[in-house]
Amino acid sequence: MSLPVFINRIATAVPSHDIHHAFVDWATGRLADARERKLFARMAARAAIGARWSVLPPTDTGGSPVAADGFYAAGDMPPTSRRMAIYAAEAPALAERAVRALDVSLGPVTHLVVASCTGFVAPGIDQILAERLGLPASTERLLVGFMGCYAAVAALRSARHIVRSDPAARVLVVTVELSTLHLQPAVALEPLLAMLQFGDGAAAAILSADPAGLEITDPFAAALPDSADLIRWDIGDTGFAMHLSGEVPGRIATALAAGPVRDLLVDGSEPDAWAVHAGGRSILDAVAGALNLPPAALDDSRAVLSANGNMSSATLMFVLARMMDRPVSRGIALAFGPGLAAEGFRFHSA
Incomplete structure (x- = not known):
């Protein structure tokens, strides 16, 4: 009979800056056709999204990232290198917040599985996070990259395989995404509707053979x-x-x-x-x-x-x-x- 594996705990974290309504205003203004503006407004109202959070902070004047003095200042879309520099700093920080919210000792953790598709950095975010958490250098790590929205399944499934192969394993699973780093200068309806959906967030879980959760x-x-x-x-x-x-x-x-x-x-x-x-x-x-x-x-x-x-x-x-x-x-x-x-x-x- 195969070993049962449990998600013992889950904790989550989001940044403090809500950018949803500022984005709706910005995107509406990029549509030249009045009928498309009306359609976008209707779709935004029906999206059932009340807030989306971003690691990009408000401007000095309190504006959003799409404000004239924001990260996405009009006509000045930042290059991928600048976006990845923010990812390298902010993704580990948000991930750490989620892990700390688990409120458990990390001493028994034997494996770390991290999933993320919104950035690249080397050493990897798994190594950066392990160091920030004080995990031993012997902690086995796995980075699940660029699988998108179902990457949490891949990460949890991999953790399950680890515990089934080693009943003493205690696996820390982390998912962290900074989707708001990837705003594009679109002026068409479909890509603007796609960007309307996405926000930043992180979650952490402990998986083990302990029968809890x-x-x-x-x-x-x-x-x-x-x-x-x-x-x-x-x-x-x-x-x-x-x-x-x-x-x-x-x-x-x-x-x-x-x-x-x-x-x-x-x-x-x-x-x-x-x-x-x-x-x-x-x-x-x-x-x-x-x-x-x-x-x-x-x-x-x-x-x-x-x-x-x-x-x-x-x-x-x-x-x-x-x-x-x-x-x-x-x-x-x-x-x-x-x-x-x-x-x-x-x-x-x-």
Whole structure:
């Protein structure tokens, strides 16, 4: 019989600067066509996002990063090198805040798994974070990079494999994303709607064989055919340009309605908890509709979306954090990302 592995604790952290409404104003002004401005305003109002947080601080005059004296001053999009310098400083700091919020001794930690897709630095963020946390040099590290929104699944799944191979292992999993470092000078509706979703955040979890928290069982993964261009990040001279096609919710709904992805989720049992990556309101609506979920089934995901927007890999951890202290008999965690791919696992309370 395989060794049970548990998420013992989860903690989260976001920066203190809310940039959502400033971005909506900035993006609306970039659309030349009055009909597109109206459509953007309507879509922004329907996005069900109340706040998105950024590591970029307010300006000296209290303005946002898109203000005339902000990081994204009009006509002066910063180069990728400047954005990565901020990532190297701020990603470890935000990740450390999430780890400290776990409020546990890190002495027993044997492995560190870090997931992030919004920056690159060497030595890696895993090494930087390990040093900041005072972890021993012997701590084994794994960096999960550039997998996008389902990277939390990959990180938690890897931690599960580690504990199953070494029952004494205690794995610290961290996800950290600074999506707001990648604003692009778009003047078209689709990329502006894509950027409307994203914010910064970090989460941390402890996984071990100790029977407390949520047990992870039955990981699964599936790539959707002919969908590679639907979600894409292109690294350019002014950051990472996100391409998020408007076709994504429809493709997800189709995949969940029938076929191999649905087969992974539907096994005759009735889940009592759904931890679905809050990629956007339309994605959550597509999942709920395709699986015919009860109205309240995705309340935790919608609450995370409202409070933080889409924080890429960190988002699913925020949703799971809301489920740690209540009984779960049959839970399903599910996330979507570049590929287009779906990844997840089943879980239940210890």
